[in-house]
Structures are given as C-alpha cells and as structure tokens.
Amino acid sequence: MTRRMETVFEASRPGRKGYALPELDVPAVDCRTALGKACRGKPPRLPEMAEVDVVRHFTRLSKLNYSVDEGFYPLGSCTMKYNPKVNEVAARMPGFARLHPLQPEETAQGAMKLLFDLGAMLAEITGMDAVTLQPAAGAHGEQTGLMLIKAWHESRGDAKRTKVIVPDSAHGTNPASAAVTGFETVEVASDDEGMVDLGSLEAILDDTVAALMLTNPNTLGIFEKHILELTEAVHRAGGLVYYDGANLNAIMGKARPGDMGFDVLHLNLHKTFGTPHGGGGPGAGPVGVKAELEPFLPSPVVVHKGGRYTFTGKDERPRSIGRVRSFYGNFGVLVKAYAYIRALGPEGLKEASEMSVLNANYLAKKLGGLYPLAHKGHCMHEFVLNGGPLKHETGVSTLDVAKAVIEAGFHPPTIYFPLIVPEALMVEPTETESVETLDRFADAMEEIVAKARSEGPEAFRGLPTTTPISRPDETTAARNPILRWQFGE
Numbered sequence: 001m002t003r004r005m006e007t008v009f010e011a012s013r014p015g016r017k018g019y020a021l022p023e024l025d026v027p028a029v030d031c032r033t034a035l036g037k038a039c040r041g042k043p044p045r046l047p048e049m050a051e052v053d054v055v056r057h058f059t060r061l062s063k064l065n066y067s068v069d070e071g072f073y074p075l076g077s078c079t080m081k082y083n084p085k086v087n088e089v090a091a092r093m094p095g096f097a098r099l100h101p102l103q104p105e106e107t108a109q110g111a112m113k114l115l116f117d118l119g120a121m122l123a124e125i126t127g128m129d130a131v132t133l134q135p136a137a138g139a140h141g142e143q144t145g146l147m148l149i150k151a152w153h154e155s156r157g158d159a160k161r162t163k164v165i166v167p168d169s170a171h172g173t174n175p176a177s178a179a180v181t182g183f184e185t186v187e188v189a190s191d192d193e194g195m196v197d198l199g200s201l202e203a204i205l206d207d208t209v210a211a212l213m214l215t216n217p218n219t220l221g222i223f224e225k226h227i228l229e230l231t232e233a234v235h236r237a238g239g240l241v242y243y244d245g246a247n248l249n250a251i252m253g254k255a256r257p258g259d260m261g262f263d264v265l266h267l268n269l270h271k272t273f274g275t276p277h278g279g280g281g282p283g284a285g286p287v288g289v290k291a292e293l294e295p296f297l298p299s300p301v302v303v304h305k306g307g308r309y310t311f312t313g314k315d316e317r318p319r320s321i322g323r324v325r326s327f328y329g330n331f332g333v334l335v336k337a338y339a340y341i342r343a344l345g346p347e348g349l350k351e352a353s354e355m356s357v358l359n360a361n362y363l364a365k366k367l368g369g370l371y372p373l374a375h376k377g378h379c380m381h382e383f384v385l386n387g388g389p390l391k392h393e394t395g396v397s398t399l400d401v402a403k404a405v406i407e408a409g410f411h412p413p414t415i416y417f418p419l420i421v422p423e424a425l426m427v428e429p430t431e432t433e434s435v436e437t438l439d440r441f442a443d444a445m446e447e448i449v450a451k452a453r454s455e456g457p458e459a460f461r462g463l464p465t466t467t468p469i470s471r472p473d474e475t476t477a478a479r480n481p482i483l484r485w486q487f488g489e
C-alpha cells in the first residue's frame, strides 16, 4: 500500500536551504525603512528544504497523477483522448506564448489571423455562421449562448420567454447554466430508446419557452433519430435550439449541428480539439451562432479589412452582450485547436470521428456480454452500461467496479451519469486507442465481473490499494475540501 506522501511543510526542517546566494555586494537596505507599513511583520512561513528533497518531492507528486499520457482513460462525455504533442509545440512558440494581450495590433497580426481563421474553421465544422472564442470552458459557453438567446428574444420585444427545456439525460451544466442566466428549467423525458420524446416535447412547448438545450449524440451515445422534427417543433413555437457540443468526437466532418436546425452551440476545445480535459488546466468553450444572432456575440471581434486584422472598437457592436472573458479567451488552447485541425485536415477529422465510433461499438460489443447496455443498437462515440443487474446479483456496486478498475491500472469510466440509468457506467474509448488497449480493458472488466460473482462485495471494500487515498468520503471531499496546508498554532 502506498504511504501517504508528506507535504513540503511536514518535510521542512528549520535552517535547511535549497539555494546558495553570493555575498551581498551592495549596501543592505532595511525593509521597514524602505517600504514602511508595506513591509511584512513576520517572515512568510515557507518550508525549508534542500534542493534534492524539493526535486524528489515534486517528481514523486507528479507520478501520483493518472494521465492520458500514461494510460487508457475511458471517461464518457468528457473525451479524454491522446493529444498530439505537436499542438503543445505550436502553443509554446515564442511568437504565440510571449505575446502581450495589450501590444499593438500591427505587431500581433499572426495571432489575430489565427483567431480569425480558427473561428471560420469552427463555423465550417459546425455549420454555424459566426463564432466567438472568448468563453473559457464548456459551462461558460453555455452561459454565453443562453445570454445570446435571451438578448435575441428581448430584441424582438418577446420578454415572456423564461423557460429552457433540457432532457432528463442532459449534462448537469445545462440546467445550471440556464439557472445562472435567469431561466427556469423544464425537464423533458426520454423514450425507451433513450431519445427525446417528440410528444412530450410538444406538450411543454409554448410561448414561454426560450430554448431547448440538446446534446446530439446525447449522453447515452445515441443520435437523436428525430432531430429535424425536434428542432422544427421548437422553432414553430418561437423558441431557439441550443446544441451542447462539448463533445464533438462522433460527428466531425460527418454531420453539422447547423444543418440539424440548431441556432447556437458551444464546443469544448479541451475535449475534442487538442487539449486534455480537466486537470486544472485552462480550457476553451467557443460559441457558434446562426447569422441572426451574430450581432449579439461578445466583443471585441477580429475582423479582416484592408489586408489587415483588427479588433472591433468600443462602439462598433451596439447590440453585443459585451465581454464574457478578459482579453481574447484562453489563447494557448486556441493555438492547440488550430494546430490540431490544420494537422488533421477535413479528411483527418472525419476519420477521427469514424474511428471513435468504431472503437466505441467494438468495446460496446465486448462489454455488452458482461453488463447489459442501457440501450440497444449501435452507439456513436460512447455507450452506457447498466450496472444495476450486477449489483442486484452480487451486491457489488458501480462504485466498487470503478475502484477495481483503478486497481487494474486504468482510469475508470464516468459513473452514475447519465442520471436516468441507475448504476451507470459510461464508456468513451476515443479514436486514439489501439485494439490491444481496448482488449486489455475488456479483459480487466471481465475479471472484475468474475470476481464480483465469486467473491462478492467484501473483496472490493479495500480497493484500490495502489493509490495514496483509497475511498474518501466523497460528499465531504466535495462539500468541504481542505486544499491548503493548515498551520497548527
């Protein structure tokens, strides 16, 4: 069992130093005399360690993290695919990395061209007319998109539209974004096939509905068969349709939300387009819109005129909802997305989607014999297994299975989401995995199910044994996280 690592504060010994400074060769200055009140009363409580111990500490710490560069990470909905290193090289080029957001436009033409072209490429991929790159994450994109929808309705004098419809399979950020934007959410039920039920939708559509938010393929990995009827029904009732494109892995180059009747969407560049998801790093959630909503997009916007790129001025876009992010968004993430799209090209993006669907169906077929699939038929880029029967039969829950997956050396799939499948395990293998990796994962899952049947839940209680923390109290960890060293007095 891995021993809990000491923090740098516990490893600290008074007087230890990790540096050697040369003799002072200028007159010493007293801090109080020089800075007065701004000088701190007590020295900061920094850990005192030798260089070698600092290096070992952080190197060990880095190895505690499980990453997509280390192994299979089948996190459904969240798309953890391998991100080619050439994207990182591009983002690190001094011409991009060393830019200051306030430097004169004429000295940043290359970066501005990149923003302009990336917006155009994302519009082409999604079938939208215009794109803002400002939002910093998927949920931020949702909020921005809903603000645009609100501004659009208000511009038409239609102020009574206070409701946003979300399916019961929706990602949790959808109702949350609707709430922070001042909308009331109304849930629409899925049918037996895991799709939005047209009849149930029509029953709740009226002149108080601002928008329907949809993910397609949805969080069950199923493509909405009646997508055109769904978007038409909303339009007929005077509403708009929002596409949650956090995960575009199944449809790049194959189908475009703009052609399905969607009016507004966001993409997670940190899932589909070259940046790993999560891990505390920055993301980007660009928002695309149809022409009618373009005037409301956040400002400034990069425009190309007279052979040069320029940002729109303060008064040029009077109907804009304003800024949603400082400067121009998370630029490094945008560079990586640009590099990713240019490296793959139209055919490469299409192939990535085809491979991601193929890998998901391959794994669904292999695992479908162990766990019932939540829904029959072909899936798109991900699928949901129902862990209910295994729990009923053996007492081993989906949480136990996930812990055993960690023990087997993989990152677990997404669990207990979507909410409409009890004990759900949501698997997204992605296109970057080889058949050998998929087979190894399927073998591990088979062994876990066999262990559940032969040994029961007792055998799972202490798992995983290979991590510094095995089974935290997840509610306390989420509600009352202690993320800083607590100095004893």
Ligand SMILES: *Cc1c(COP(=O)(O)O)cnc(C)c1O
Residues within 6 Å of the ligand: 077, 078, 137, 138, 139, 140, 171, 173, 174, 215, 244, 246, 247, 268, 283, 285
């Ligand atoms: C990840 C995800 C989001 C939210 O994206 P963040 O960048 O985490 O805010 C929204 N919808 C779906 C379907 C997602 O998978």
